[in-house]
Amino acid sequence: MAYKETMGKVIAIANQKGGVGKTTTTVNLAASLAIGERRTLVIDFDPQGNASSALGVDRESLVGKPTIYHALIGQVPLSQAIYPTGIDCLSVAPANGDLTGAEIELVTAFAREGKLKAAIAEIKAQYDYILIDCPPSLGMLTVNAMTAADSFLVPLQCEYFALEGLSQLLHTVSLVKQSLNPKITEEGILLTMFDGRNNLANEVVREVRTHFAGKVFDTIVPRNVRLSECSSFGKPILLYDIDSKGCLAYLNLAKEVLSRNQPQAGLSSEAPAPEQASGILAL
Numbered sequence: 001m002a003y004k005e006t007m008g009k010v011i012a013i014a015n016q017k018g019g020v021g022k023t024t025t026t027v028n029l030a031a032s033l034a035i036g037e038r039r040t041l042v043i044d045f046d047p048q049g050n051a052s053s054a055l056g057v058d059r060e061s062l063v064g065k066p067t068i069y070h071a072l073i074g075q076v077p078l079s080q081a082i083y084p085t086g087i088d089c090l091s092v093a094p095a096n097g098d099l100t101g102a103e104i105e106l107v108t109a110f111a112r113e114g115k116l117k118a119a120i121a122e123i124k125a126q127y128d129y130i131l132i133d134c135p136p137s138l139g140m141l142t143v144n145a146m147t148a149a150d151s152f153l154v155p156l157q158c159e160y161f162a163l164e165g166l167s168q169l170l171h172t173v174s175l176v177k178q179s180l181n182p183k184i185t186e187e188g189i190l191l192t193m194f195d196g197r198n199n200l201a202n203e204v205v206r207e208v209r210t211h212f213a214g215k216v217f218d219t220i221v222p223r224n225v226r227l228s229e230c231s232s233f234g235k236p237i238l239l240y241d242i243d244s245k246g247c248l249a250y251l252n253l254a255k256e257v258l259s260r261n262q263p264q265a266g267l268s269s270e271a272p273a274p275e276q277a278s279g280i281l282a283l
């Protein structure tokens with residue numbers, strides 16, 4: 001077994017914009033960390049259930065079985081809503097449409113924003129990394145994820161309106177930081193779906209790197225059709241096309257995440273030094 005740098009580091013993958021690569025990043029970063037022998041859990045926190053199906057846990061197989069929804073409302077301990085995947089060190093707490101109900105059901109609940117954090121507490125020590133795939137909204141589910149998280153990672157699509165809505169997201173994080181979770185830090189911004197032939201994409205990369213200097217992962221995820229295909233086969237890219245550029249990008253991202261969290265490990269990553277990586281988005 002490799003290094004044990006963290007005890008259950010919880011990372012929320014969030015952006016209220018739809019289709020920017022949250023789920024693709026959650027699933028493939030998690031798979032890459034697991035291949036590196038880090039005990040990794042994906043929490044699917046989106047009623048669309050895309051992360052669950054991308055990891056081979058489909059809607060039908062969940063009928064009558066506990067999901068993250070049941071753990072969130074306290075019906076079962078989270079440990080009973082965790083399922084294995086095709087990768088040894090990788091498990092998933094799946095979601096389905098039931099989770100939509102939680103937004104409403106939790107409205108009157110005591111300490112409603114802390115429900116996910118409380119559910120995770122029971123299993124946190126059993127994992128090295130816990131990645132939460134957030135839904136495309138800033139509602140109760142995302143606030144629960146931010147309250148439970150040690151850090152947050154923001155995928156940004158390399159397109160014209162990439163930064164639109166980012167200040168709203170950062171504002172939400174700063175509210176969470178003020179009241180519910182003062183310890184949350186920034187894992188970083190990840191540029192996704194990059195197409196080098198597109199001048200605009202290059203411009204977006206330059207702009208984001210200038211605006212958020214030192215806060216953006218070196219790894220840029222290219223637009224890669226293999227990444228969009230693999231989820232329909234219920235597999236992370238590592239099990240679908242290990243030679244693809246998409247796979248390489250997520251392995252590199254995992255290397256950056258590991259080196260930010262284990263500065264002594266001597267990995268050959270070119271990730272920024274840990275002091276650059278902290279204090280990121282000026283919360």
Ligand SMILES: Nc1ncnc2c1ncn2[C@@H]1O[C@H](COP(=O)(O)OP(=O)(O)OP(=O)(O)O)[C@@H](O)[C@H]1O
Pocket residue numbers: 017018019020021022023024025046048050134135136192193194221222223224225227228229231246
């Ligand atoms: N790097 C990529 N190259 C090509 N296609 C990609 C890439 N990343 C994601 N996609 C595809 O783009 C679509 C949106 O990606 P994804 O589902 O990861 O985004 P999301 O932010 O989770 O969306 P939502 O907000 O709906 O949850 C999916 O069809 C996915 O397969």
Ligand SMILES: [Mg+2]
Pocket residue numbers: 022023024046050133134
């Ligand atoms: Mg998604």
